[in-house]
Amino acid sequence: MIQVTCPTCTSQFSADEQYAGRVANCPNCGNPLTIPAVSTGAPGPPPTPSQAGAAATRARPRHGGVSVAGFICGISAFILSLFEAIPCIGLFVIPIALPTTWAGLVCSTVGLVHAYRGNRSKLFPIMGLVFSILAMVWAPLVFFLFLGGFSALGLAAGSGF
Numbered sequence: 001m002i003q004v005t006c007p008t009c010t011s012q013f014s015a016d017e018q019y020a021g022r023v024a025n026c027p028n029c030g031n032p033l034t035i036p037a038v039s040t041g042a043p044g045p046p047p048t049p050s051q052a053g054a055a056a057t058r059a060r061p062r063h064g065g066v067s068v069a070g071f072i073c074g075i076s077a078f079i080l081s082l083f084e085a086i087p088c089i090g091l092f093v094i095p096i097a098l099p100t101t102w103a104g105l106v107c108s109t110v111g112l113v114h115a116y117r118g119n120r121s122k123l124f125p126i127m128g129l130v131f132s133i134l135a136m137v138w139a140p141l142v143f144f145l146f147l148g149g150f151s152a153l154g155l156a157a158g159s160g161f
């Protein structure tokens with residue numbers, strides 16, 4: 001038997017299990033009510049696919065997050081390093097680009113180690129590592145070319161280099 005509580009008059013009565021899920025009229029007040037599929041005190045509905053998916057995505061980025069962070073830092077560092085080539089702007093970009101490069105390098109390395117251990121996709125950490133290294137190589141190259149250009153023009157002493 002299923003215990004049913006009327007939502008209108010709150011009177012309780014029991015219904016046969018064959019009426020589970022059906023709409024019946026309350027024997028007390030006559031208003032329609034739905035007889036629940038299971039009796040009161042039963043466990044809640046099973047998790048919906050969206051809840052299950054959320055749980056899965058919550059568990060996944062523990063390793064992947066580092067790789068993605070490394071990839072984003074690597075790309076950012078590379079893009080920032082390109083700005084170092086622009087006179088005047090370059091000097092302001094370097095203090096931002098250097099920590100980003102290091103963050104990209106560290107995160108990508110950690111992500112790569114995790115990817116190898118967890119047998120995950122190594123695309124993001126490898127890309128992050130490549131871009132970080134490119135940024136690292138590119139930055140001093142640009143910096144010295146930049147300095148060299150100034151020296152050649154004889155402006156190095158005047159601009160405080």
Ligand SMILES: [Zn+2]
Pocket residue numbers: 006007008009010011026027028029030031
């Ligand atoms: Zn009722």
